[in-house]
Amino acid sequence: MQTAENYGITAIRAYPLGTFVEEQGGHYAGIIRGEEGQPSHHLFVAPADAAADDLTWGEYGKKIDGAAFVNDGQANTAALIATGKSPAAEACKAYRGGEFADWYLPAQAELNVCFANCRQHFDDVWYWSSTQRSADNAWVQHFGSGDASNYDLKFLKCRVRPVRRLEI
Numbered sequence: 613m614q615t616a617e618n619y620g621i622t623a624i625r626a627y628p629l630g631t632f633v634e635e636q637g638g639h640y641a642g643i644i645r646g647e648e649g650q651p652s653h654h655l656f657v658a659p660a661d662a663a664a665d666d667l668t669w670g671e672y673g674k675k676i677d678g679a680a681f682v683n684d685g686q687a688n689t690a691a692l693i694a695t696g697k698s699p700a701a702e703a704c705k706a707y708r709g710g711e712f713a714d715w716y717l718p719a720q721a722e723l724n725v726c727f728a729n730c731r732q733h734f735d736d737v738w739y740w741s742s743t744q745r746s747a748d749n750a751w752v753q754h755f756g757s758g759d760a761s762n763y764d765l766k767f768l769k770c771r772v773r774p775v776r777r778l779e780i
Contacts (some may be wrong), residue, residue: 752770
């Protein structure tokens with residue numbers, strides 16, 4: 613097998629989809645393509661016991677600048693944390709699994725990848741994404757049916773699951 617070092621880059625070990633990777637603190641979900649010039653990244657999902665229930669997205673009726681990225685939950689979460697009014701983002705940011713402090717609320721596409729590759733590690737309920745649709749709505753994903761919706765009102769209560777990334 614060719615190694616990345618042959619091409620002048622640092623190798624990143626490939627992991628089987630859905631497996632728990634101890635050194636990353638979570639289940640490997642796959643690769644997320646970077647958007648708006650950002651690098652792509654490997655995505656890891658915190659274990660099931662890191663899930664938090666009955667949290668609102670926050671800031672109903674207010675559009676949050678910088679929280680509409682489809683692939684970049686890290687940027688969305690930073691924008692949400694800056695408001696000081698997002699229980700969903702704050703719960704993910706506070707998680708410290710695997711001794712890492714870089715967990716965040718996943719974006720819409722990141723939740724889609726989690727559903728495609730790790731749904732066996734999720735309960736059959738709705739999970740918030742960090743992707744805002746409007747001043748009143750944000751994206752959610754159901755891990756039983758696979759349904760996604762951008763009409764969930766930000767004041768409704770859903771579950772969250774922290775993720776973290778490893779840039780490629």
